[in-house]
Amino acid sequence: MTTVDTTSPALGEHGGSGLQAVLVDMDGTLVDTEDFWWHAESSLFADLGHPLGEEHRAQLVGGPMTRVMDYLLALTGLEIPREELADRINGRFTELLDGGAPLMPGAAELLALLRENGIPAALVSASHRRIIDLVLKNLGDHPFAFSVAGDEVARTKPNPDPYLLAASRFGAEPARCVVIEDAPLGVQAGEAAGCQVVAVPSVAPIPPGPGRLVLGSLAELDLALLRSLVPAPV
Structure with a gap:
């Protein structure tokens, strides 16, 4: 985990704004991985004899793996240990991701904006640590001081915990942080944390x-x- 220097000036101290940090979601917001997740999930369940129709795709976007598994197991009636199912979905997704994932439109410019203006930024995702680290490795030079993974918090999105944790690591007030999200559950998490939210819908x-x-x-x-x-605060 990267150590954050919370003594460095926040943007509000030198940019005419009260902004202290930007907290960015990963899948579907920063990188175009939603197709990868859907392919991993749909191909696995097809192999298991339960093809998934496109109408189920929106139900699988932006949530933690536990929610995805609950939905898929209830939908199909498949009896498989949850830990095994999670490993198999993550395994297929990792294989797809290993060659890198394309950035979402405008993501490269956002990364440059954060980096060039010295805006404190963190990556906050419901994905597990091994997947976040793979994405960050393929990103190369990025502006994120640290990242928060879904398997590192007791309650991940749509609960506010990941965003509250990220704000606290910066020593920032949640109300002075901007969350950037693509999915309804992520938006719900950012708003529950008390942050300002920018939503860029994907699916x-x-x-x-x-x-x-x-x-x-x-x-x-x-x-x-x-x-x-x-x-800026008055």
Whole structure:
């Protein structure tokens, strides 16, 4: 785990904004892995004699593995130990991911914006540590001070715990952090943590709401807009 220097100035101290940190989701937000997850899940269940229709795909986006397994086991009636099922899904996904995952539109620009402006940033995902580390390795030079994995918190998304943990590691106030998410459950987690949320829907639609900015692409998020989301304290 990377040590964070919480004594370094936050953006609000030198950027005319109250923004202290940006907390970025991974799958479907930063990297285009949702197709990989769907292929891993659907191909495995097809092999097990339970083909999954496309209509089930939106139900599997953005949640922790426990929720995905609950849904799939209830849907199919398949009797398989949960730990074995998780290992088999993660194994297929890792094989697909090993060659690298494409960035979502505007993700490269977002990474450069965070890095070049010295904005404290963390990667916060429901994926397990081994998958996050593989994605980060393929990203190369990135601006994230640390990452929070779904298997490192007692309650992952849609609970607020991952985002609260990330904010606390920065010594930041959740209300002065911006969460960037693509899935309804991730948006729910960021809002429950008390953060400002930017939603960029990938598979499942996300309606506008209080304290929530919905964009069509990360490419729409520039420095001025990011700073405007958290006004400077008076």
